[in-house]
Amino acid sequence: MAKKKIAQGRPSNNEIRRIMLQYFYDRNKNATSARGKRGSAVKISDVKKELKASHGLTQQEIQSNLTYLISQGWVEEDTIEKSITAPGGTVIPSSTNYYRITAAGIDKIEGPGEFTMPKFHGIKIEATGQNIITLGDGNQINAQFSELGTSLVELRNAIAQSAAPEADKLALVADIDTIQSQLAKPTPNKAIIAAACETVKTAATIDGCVGLVNKVAGLIGGLLT
Structure with missing residues (x-):
């Protein structure tokens, strides 16, 4: 046969x-x-x-x-x-x-650094009336989402420094950046954040990341309600 x-x-x-x-x-x-x-x-x-x-x-x-x-x-x-x-x-x-x-x-792989062009270069942020802050990874977000933004930076750093496969790191960091991009808006797109969050949650399997993932997921859950 x-x-x-x-x-x-x-x-x-x-x-x-x-x-x-x-x-x-x-x-x-x-x-x-x-x-x-x-x-x-x-x-x-x-x-x-x-x-x-x-x-x-x-x-x-x-x-x-x-x-x-x-x-x-x-x-x-x-x-x-x-x-x-x-x-x-x-x-x-x-x-x-x-x-x-x-x-x-x-920058997509390494993350923003000292020489990375600011995301909103050429845009007069002050003219928007928003309070924009710059996070530790160089991303800029609306100050009202500072706790979530800071937690995402901590998770991003933990993922980058982990022993996870490089392709997995890239996927997770890309979705973290997607969420942070939405946090620059006064009214983020909840559907985009929810979709990206599903990938970010998989970082819980990486050593040292489960607590950070739970914190991020909780803050995002509050934002989506």
């Missing part, structure tokens, strides 16, 4: 995006040149080859999610133009596209 093939589940788009962003981050971190084999910027053919080898991603999965990462500003495309002169003297234009992580993409 022939054995039936067991279909393996494919990673979700969000999981693929985390894998890809981490790939570009690691490449930039270990780069010894701007482009090329050890460069921070890499050709799409090499991206597909390396991510297939390391994570089994298909060309379609990589291409579609690369488009998303570029549109969100996490990755950028760098086009190098050149020309080739044919034997008959005809000049043939040619271009090669390279891809690399942006500063925003690095």
Whole structure:
């Protein structure tokens, strides 16, 4: 009797995006040149080859999610133009596209730092009439949500310093940032916060985070009622 093939589940788009962003981050971190084999910027053919080898991603999965990462500003495309002169003297234009992580993409993984551009750069906060405060991780929120904002910073730091897989850290930190972005508004979008909170709650399985998760969940519960 022939054995039936067991279909393996494919990673979700969000999981693929985390894998890809981490790939570009690691490449930039270990780069010894701007482009090329050890460069921070890499050709799409090499991206597909390396991510297939390391994570089994298909060309379609990589291409579609690369488009998303570029549109969100996490990755950028760098086009190098050149020309080739044919034997008959005809000049043939040619271009090669390279891809690399942006500063925003690095901050997505590392968290905001000393050189991170303020989220509301160019906006006159005082003209809104809101009391905006800056948290320890660089995020700015409405002062009325300061307790929740501070608790999120503590949870974010605990996650970043934990031994959890890097892809899990990225997912959790991304949703914490989503919640903090909503806290900059006088009236946050409760549906967005509730959805992001469900992911954040999974951090309770990380050593040292259960108390912080419970505190954050409780404060969010009060905000959503």
